[in-house]
Amino acid sequence: MRQIICTLAISIIFSSQYFAQWNKIEQITSPFIYSALFDDDNIYVGGDSLYISTDKGKTWQASIVTSQPIEITALFKYGEKLFVGTYGSGVYISSDNGMSWQSFNLGLIDFAFYAKKFVASGDTIFYATDGGGVYYLVNNTNEWYDYNQNLPSNIAWTINDIAVTNNNLIVSAGGSGFYYLRPKGSSKWIEKRIQTPQGIYTTPNAFLSTGNIVFSGSRFGIYKSTDEGNTFDSVGISAMNMSVVSFTKDKNRIYAGYTRSSGNDFFVWYSDDFGNNWSIFDHQFQFLRQLYIYDIKIWAATNDGLWYDELETTSLDPIENPVNFKLEQNYPNPFNPSTSISYSINGFQFVSLRVYDLLGREVATLVDEYKSPGNYEAKFDASSLSSGVYFYRLKNDTDVETKKMIYLK
CATH class of the missing domain: 2.130.10.10 (YVTN repeat-like/Quinoprotein amine dehydrogenase)
Structure with missing residues (x-):
């Protein structure tokens, strides 16, 4: 289809x-x-x-x-x-x-x-x-x-x-x-x-x-x-x-x-x-x-x-766009040990989705590639990490969105 x-x-x-x-x-x-x-x-x-x-x-x-x-x-x-x-x-x-x-x-x-x-x-x-x-x-x-x-x-x-x-x-x-x-x-x-x-x-x-x-x-x-x-x-x-x-x-x-x-x-x-x-x-x-x-x-x-x-x-004249660049709140949150992160891409572009700890250190790269327009979901498994607060960031050439999630063992 x-x-x-x-x-x-x-x-x-x-x-x-x-x-x-x-x-x-x-x-x-x-x-x-x-x-x-x-x-x-x-x-x-x-x-x-x-x-x-x-x-x-x-x-x-x-x-x-x-x-x-x-x-x-x-x-x-x-x-x-x-x-x-x-x-x-x-x-x-x-x-x-x-x-x-x-x-x-x-x-x-x-x-x-x-x-x-x-x-x-x-x-x-x-x-x-x-x-x-x-x-x-x-x-x-x-x-x-x-x-x-x-x-x-x-x-x-x-x-x-x-x-x-x-x-x-x-x-x-x-x-x-x-x-x-x-x-x-x-x-x-x-x-x-x-x-x-x-x-x-x-x-x-x-x-x-x-x-x-x-x-x-x-x-x-x-x-x-x-x-x-x-x-x-x-x-x-x-x-x-x-x-x-x-x-x-x-x-x-x-x-x-x-x-x-x-x-x-x-x-x-x-x-x-x-x-x-x-x-x-x-x-x-x-x-x-x-x-x-x-x-x-x-x-x-x-x-x-x-x-x-x-x-x-x-x-040019705006046309209704049902797909925006958007990062959703992870679910479930808090989570143990894995969670899902949904996001949307509004154009053919290079996209990264990374996870960071409270000190700003990168702990995981979930997405790092070109994507076509559409809705996507990524899985994050924190079983090798310590409990605590983490941040995940979606980024393309021009836009960045960041959200917080909590890992509770």
């Missing part, structure tokens, strides 16, 4: 002069920007060092991760821990927002010291590498574990991108159109390929996962999966001598960044209808690496630094 959900339509309007408005962050001196991370008021940018802003990009300072020259190619935050992935020196972590760092490479082979990306599913962090395949880390442990069972090392250990769906982990690796899917609970990867309408196998460069829908980008256009990455179909965008290198999104719009094979400029495509139709605008930049949406701005990590542009928002 098809569920129809009416939402308040918010559109971001692009003008023909849109890409003439970009601004460069001059305080970041690294010529190459490989990665960025946006978390509340904090921005973390990886290049030849780690650059941190605690005021949404107004001011910046460098954090010295190591005394050796490095390239920071992946950034990730899980709870209070900040992960930095480097190209050649492995992983470093900080528990004090970049004030101090420690090496975090236990369990990694040498080829896994070349970081591509971190993702999380529940209390598990997955680490994709450029040559060492995939590793995983269970929360509150200090050792990485190999996740490469039956991944062919000559092809699939060089990861292009990694994505998490509701039930699968997906990696794009090597060439010849291969990608690999591993269902939750499975001990093996399933080898798959994406074929263009012309019969050519195309290797994904980038993924965007919404939980059940996945977008894949390659040098032969954009592809969409409605079955958590098991199969992909072309959405009709094809551009020779160009390659999709990044996806990003806000509540109502999906963005895809294309770079020409020459690397001298890039295009941004956008879709307002979940990838069925796309529009394109052009801008001259050096090689694009990543696109991001944060603080009503579009950000571009490029080979010529970090750039941003303001997004002009316009509200």
Whole structure:
């Protein structure tokens, strides 16, 4: 049965002069920007060092991760821990927002010291590498574990991108159109390929996962999966001598960044209808690496630094919206030892639901993934915790709600 959900339509309007408005962050001196991370008021940018802003990009300072020259190619935050992935020196972590760092490479082979990306599913962090395949880390442990069972090392250990769906982990690796899917609970990867309408196998460069829908980008256009990455179909965008290198999104719009094979400029495509139709605008930049949406701005990590542009928002006529962003009181409350937490999501967005103790320490991550509009329920089991008052917080890109619950043994 098809569920129809009416939402308040918010559109971001692009003008023909849109890409003439970009601004460069001059305080970041690294010529190459490989990665960025946006978390509340904090921005973390990886290049030849780690650059941190605690005021949404107004001011910046460098954090010295190591005394050796490095390239920071992946950034990730899980709870209070900040992960930095480097190209050649492995992983470093900080528990004090970049004030101090420690090496975090236990369990990694040498080829896994070349970081591509971190993702999380529940209390598990997955680490994709450029040559060492995939590793995983269970929360509150200090050792990485190999996740490469039956991944062919000559092809699939060089990861292009990694994505998490509701039930699968997906990696794009090597060439010849291969990608690999591993269902939750499975001990093996399933080898798959994406074929263009012309019969050519195309290797994904980038993924965007919404939980059940996945977008894949390659040098032969954009592809969409409605079955958590098991199969992909072309959405009709094809551009020779160009390659999709990044996806990003806000509540109502999906963005895809294309770079020409020459690397001298890039295009941004956008879709307002979940990838069925796309529009394109052009801008001259050096090689694009990543696109991001944060603080009503579009950000571009490029080979010529970090750039941003303001997004002009316009509200259309309101339409009745029966689904709002809302966090319900848990039930039962007080509880022993488990309780249910219901919440509602009003748009396609990345959502986190976390539990904290009275001191503000995170004790559980219940949700940490993209969600489609709708009503959801999460279970919280406190059997390993002490009795007392806890807080649970629902958060998306723009909204936060927090409620209190009581655990009585």
